[in-house]
Amino acid sequence: MIAPKSSLKSLTPYVPGRSLESVYQEKGIHAIKLASNESLWGPSPRAIESAKQSLDQLATYPEAHFAPLYELLGSLHGFSADHIIAGNGADELLQVIALTYASPGDEVIYPVPSFSAYRHGTLLTGANPVEVGLNSEGAPNLQEVQAKITPKTRLIFLCSPNNPTGGILHQEEWQSFLRTLPESVLVVVDQAYYEFVEDPSYAELTQDILADRPVIMVRTLSKIYGLAALRIGWAAGPVSLISVLRTMRPPFSVSRTASAAAEAALLDQHYIARVREATLEAREYMMSEFRRRGYRFWPSQANFVTIELESEAQAVAEKLEAEGYVTRPAANFGLPRHLRVTVAPIPVLEGFFRALDHISGMTR
Numbered sequence: 123m124i125a126p127k128s129s130l131k132s133l134t135p136y137v138p139g140r141s142l143e144s145v146y147q148e149k150g151i152h153a154i155k156l157a158s159n160e161s162l163w164g165p166s167p168r169a170i171e172s173a174k175q176s177l178d179q180l181a182t183y184p185e186a187h188f189a190p191l192y193e194l195l196g197s198l199h200g201f202s203a204d205h206i207i208a209g210n211g212a213d214e215l216l217q218v219i220a221l222t223y224a225s226p227g228d229e230v231i232y233p234v235p236s237f238s239a240y241r242h243g244t245l246l247t248g249a250n251p252v253e254v255g256l257n258s259e260g261a262p263n264l265q266e267v268q269a270k271i272t273p274k275t276r277l278i279f280l281c282s283p284n285n286p287t288g289g290i291l292h293q294e295e296w297q298s299f300l301r302t303l304p305e306s307v308l309v310v311v312d313q314a315y316y317e318f319v320e321d322p323s324y325a326e327l328t329q330d331i332l333a334d335r336p337v338i339m340v341r342t343l344s345k346i347y348g349l350a351a352l353r354i355g356w357a358a359g360p361v362s363l364i365s366v367l368r369t370m371r372p373p374f375s376v377s378r379t380a381s382a383a384a385e386a387a388l389l390d391q392h393y394i395a396r397v398r399e400a401t402l403e404a405r406e407y408m409m410s411e412f413r414r415r416g417y418r419f420w421p422s423q424a425n426f427v428t429i430e431l432e433s434e435a436q437a438v439a440e441k442l443e444a445e446g447y448v449t450r451p452a453a454n455f456g457l458p459r460h461l462r463v464t465v466a467p468i469p470v471l472e473g474f475f476r477a478l479d480h481i482s483g484m485t486r
């Protein structure tokens with residue numbers, strides 16, 4: 123039988139957080155999912171309404187690129203519509219960017235442990251993966267990135283806040299990194315958890331993009347906007363780069379329902395501000411509760427906290443699941459003794475900590 127191209131030999135399937143349906147089927151438990159950094163506050167009711175209204179038009183193709191959505195994303199974030207592209211989740215955009223800019227024999231740098239899409243996208247292109255570590259804050263180590271840039275480097279993926287550690291790139295280190303970057307290299311900064319950042323020294327990229335630096339930021343409506351099921355993310359970058367990506371991306375990868383819900387969700391910033399406030403309060407609560415119990419973790423600027431255990435996290439996750447809480451063992455990030463837990467409303471977290479305490483004789 124025909125084999126896939128050799129560069130794909132080490133490709134492994136994406137391991138998603140365990141679904142509540144599968145937990146119910148296996149164990150008959152109605153569990154709460156704290157495994158995939160979704161929003162437990164859900165989307166704006168206006169987004170749901172708008173999605174429902176879009177169903178009148180199921181028989182017709184959506185737009186290839188929704189102009190009003192691009193206008194709205196641009197105006198909310200300081201860009202013109204020409205700087206924007208939407209996609210079938212941030213996932214698709216990360217893949218399209220890799221396929222557009224990296225070729226076999228090139229080098230693509232990305233951090234580890236981090237989101238698996240960077241490695242996956244790199245392998246799809248046939249380019250050579252070059253992995254770098256994190257700094258002590260759990261953010262990509264820019265000094266190591268800099269040291270690994272060669273004439274073959276084409277693309278650099280960074281994640282800020284980084285999944286699964288929650289550390290961010292700071293403005294000062296980012297600017298000095300950008301100053302030394304060769305012109306032939308594109309930097310893609312995945313900011314899926316952007317809206318949860320509180321630290322004022324966070325590296326913002328808008329001015330760099332407006333100044334036509336080779337930088338693309340990738341965002342999503344799957345996290346704070348609560349639209350993960352509809353698959354919609356977006357990216358902003360210099361107009362010349364975005365126009366190429368618009369040609370590369372498959373024409374109908376954003377559905378009319380996703381676009382309609384996204385527009386309504388983006389317009390309801392009042393709702394998002396409330397979710398943000400509640401998430402940040404719950405994150406503080408969660409970190410202080412973990413601290414109180416003596417767990418080590420990276421202080422997080424995202425909507426999850428990843429703790430270190432003294433034993434394999436898989437076994438602890440299974441016990442928590444039996445108590446009704448689905449969490450994410452971080453083994454496939456290369457962290458077998460770490461467990462990632464999504465920030466949830468405080469009453470949910472109270473239940474989670476009761477469950478953790480219940481099994482704690484076995485956890486630490």
Ligand SMILES: Cc1ncc(COP(=O)(O)O)c(C=O)c1O
Pocket residue numbers: 158159210211212213214237281284285312314315341342343344350353354355
């Ligand atoms: C860092 C990071 N980027 C991108 C994504 C995927 O986003 P989307 O749902 O828009 O594909 C995730 C999802 O967990 C993520 O953690």
